[in-house]
Amino acid sequence: MGPTTETTTEPMAGPATSAPAPAKQPPTSGSTANQRKAQRGSATGLLANLALVLYFAFSLLPVLFIVALSLKTNAEQTTTYLWFTPTLENYQTVLGLGDGGSSYVRFFLASLATSTGAVLVSLLIGIPAAYAAARYRFKGSEDLMFTLLSFRFAPELVVIIPLGVIYQQIGLYDTIFGMVWVLQLVTMPLVVWILRSFFQDLPAELEEAALLDGYTRSQAFLKIVLPLVRPGIAAVCLLAFIFAWNNFIFPFTLTSGDAQTVTVSSLAFLGGNQVRFNLVAAGAVMAVLPPLVLALCIQRYLVRGLSFGAVKG
Amino acid sequence: MPLTAEAPPPRQDSADGASTAPLAEARRVSRRRKALRPYLLSVPAVLLCAGILYPFFLGVSYTFFDFSAQNPQPDVVGFENFATILASDEFWASARVTLLFALSATALETVLGVGVALLLNRSSLIDKLFERVLIVPLMVAPILAAIMWKLLLLPEVGWIRPIAEFFGVTGYNGTDSPVMAMVWAIVVDAWIFTPFVAIIALAGLRSLPKSPFEAASVDGASWWLTFRKLTLPMLWPYLLVAVIFRLMDNLKMFDVIFGLTSGGPGDATTTLQISAYLEAISYARYSRGLTYMFLLWALVFVISMILVKYLRRIQDRAAGV
Numbered sequence: 001m002g003p004t005t006e007t008t009t010e011p012m013a014g015p016a017t018s019a020p021a022p023a024k025q026p027p028t029s030g031s032t033a034n035q036r037k038a039q040r041g042s043a044t045g046l047l048a049n050l051a052l053v054l055y056f057a058f059s060l061l062p063v064l065f066i067v068a069l070s071l072k073t074n075a076e077q078t079t080t081y082l083w084f085t086p087t088l089e090n091y092q093t094v095l096g097l098g099d100g101g102s103s104y105v106r107f108f109l110a111s112l113a114t115s116t117g118a119v120l121v122s123l124l125i126g127i128p129a130a131y132a133a134a135r136y137r138f139k140g141s142e143d144l145m146f147t148l149l150s151f152r153f154a155p156e157l158v159v160i161i162p163l164g165v166i167y168q169q170i171g172l173y174d175t176i177f178g179m180v181w182v183l184q185l186v187t188m189p190l191v192v193w194i195l196r197s198f199f200q201d202l203p204a205e206l207e208e209a210a211l212l213d214g215y216t217r218s219q220a221f222l223k224i225v226l227p228l229v230r231p232g233i234a235a236v237c238l239l240a241f242i243f244a245w246n247n248f249i250f251p252f253t254l255t256s257g258d259a260q261t262v263t264v265s266s267l268a269f270l271g272g273n274q275v276r277f278n279l280v281a282a283g284a285v286m287a288v289l290p291p292l293v294l295a296l297c298i299q300r301y302l303v304r305g306l307s308f309g310a311v312k313g
Numbered sequence: 314m315p316l317t318a319e320a321p322p323p324r325q326d327s328a329d330g331a332s333t334a335p336l337a338e339a340r341r342v343s344r345r346r347k348a349l350r351p352y353l354l355s356v357p358a359v360l361l362c363a364g365i366l367y368p369f370f371l372g373v374s375y376t377f378f379d380f381s382a383q384n385p386q387p388d389v390v391g392f393e394n395f396a397t398i399l400a401s402d403e404f405w406a407s408a409r410v411t412l413l414f415a416l417s418a419t420a421l422e423t424v425l426g427v428g429v430a431l432l433l434n435r436s437s438l439i440d441k442l443f444e445r446v447l448i449v450p451l452m453v454a455p456i457l458a459a460i461m462w463k464l465l466l467l468p469e470v471g472w473i474r475p476i477a478e479f480f481g482v483t484g485y486n487g488t489d490s491p492v493m494a495m496v497w498a499i500v501v502d503a504w505i506f507t508p509f510v511a512i513i514a515l516a517g518l519r520s521l522p523k524s525p526f527e528a529a530s531v532d533g534a535s536w537w538l539t540f541r542k543l544t545l546p547m548l549w550p551y552l553l554v555a556v557i558f559r560l561m562d563n564l565k566m567f568d569v570i571f572g573l574t575s576g577g578p579g580d581a582t583t584t585l586q587i588s589a590y591l592e593a594i595s596y597a598r599y600s601r602g603l604t605y606m607f608l609l610w611a612l613v614f615v616i617s618m619i620l621v622k623y624l625r626r627i628q629d630r631a632a633g634v
Binding site for chain 1: 348350351352354355357358359361362364365366368369371372373375425428429432433435439440443445446447448449450451452453454455456457458460461462463464465467469470471472504508509512513515516517551554555558561562564565567568572585586589590593594599602603606607609610613614617
């Protein structure tokens, strides 16, 4: 191999061989180029940080605004300035602290009951189905998975109108049980798809080894597999809870009082002839808090959860 | 140990071969039970699906009736609902609004989301801090986000008017004009869901191999060339997942638009979901509302089928390379 072959192959092998590149340039011009590059790098770095700060200002602006508004008095609620004496009065009014509870507390508890119920039912039904779909190849498995996925993407009103008619007939309208049932449309696809991806992550040899050790199939599942996916199940629980809590259209159309949730009741403060913006804000802040706190606990699994297991973060 | 009470697992003595008849019989039974097991595990989920599909098909059948609150004993009208709705200007107007909203919001969220992900991928200190805050809007219920923005945009209450005036904008009127109502609806949707695209893109970026980028930097490739020729193609399978989720969601977005503008002013932001809601709930014309909904459902279904098929091809190609 002479130097001629080396020069001819150089463009081809360019990315892999880094040695020839600096050798071509005299050292002085190379260092000034590097300096210029570094200068440009710090300038773009500054611009990038500026862009980030702008985005996060946009991202947090409504949150800061709503918190500020919730702390304003009646007299100040229709002012836009920032300097005011904060008061917790609005929170007390919304919660009805002075006069023995308010409807907001009832709505909050209804949200808690329907969301928790929906998650529990989804887990009970969803864990076996997710395990079956992850471990066995059987006829109809993909059909079941995609039917569930289609629920996630179907416009809810397609089901709501007939369901409203049925619910009125069989007395499930405006009940916690009725809401738990209909929220399965939201939580079930989530639970099955995400848990399937967690089950698939475990090697099948795990259960085979357990079977060889004399465990039955169900023992292998309960004692070996389930403990290993426990973090996944916890994450799915919280995420499903958040989705059920944040749902609006189902409680909005299928409840009227007893089973009404906080997402619906926050709209109610906007109605009436005298709108109390500061009360709307206080109600919204309290309704936002539970999902936010839960989300911070499962940030690690959020990517996988929100993409239905399609992207493993 | 309770385990000894169980019959020995068939696998354990498979080395002996099928010498004795009862053993073979037991094995056959267990094989049949094994074949049945996934079905048994799935039965509850299938029943639940059936429980949801029943109202769905009931709803589809309503589209062939003239069912409304005024007419609780409906008659079969065949395809009349479809014919009148497809012939009406309102339907095509809201179909246009739906597509305009869904495509613009998805595009904005994708571009912003990738941008934010690229910025956060430098993993400096400021990035670590921001990554925690990033998901906040995503966890706010969309209806509450819409209400927060509605107040924020109100000229007499919110902060947007003073901000607009600071930058010299005169005649700020919130969501009162048709164009601005649509713009703000898209902005609010992007406010909530840009983090969704960003965290998926960020997960994608972090999973990309390092060596092609090192090679490109050694070759002195410009940032834009690297992004277009390397980052984007390799990120595409991830991005596509986010785009599909966002497009499907935005086609049927109800909460954001209902909370922010309720479809107004006029019908400037009346999407198919809002039209269906007005028809079915406000005017209690169930059959007409369901026909709207079924047409939207068909659109969403066809688009999702095409996109999911495309996604699988992309993912297979990515896995093959």
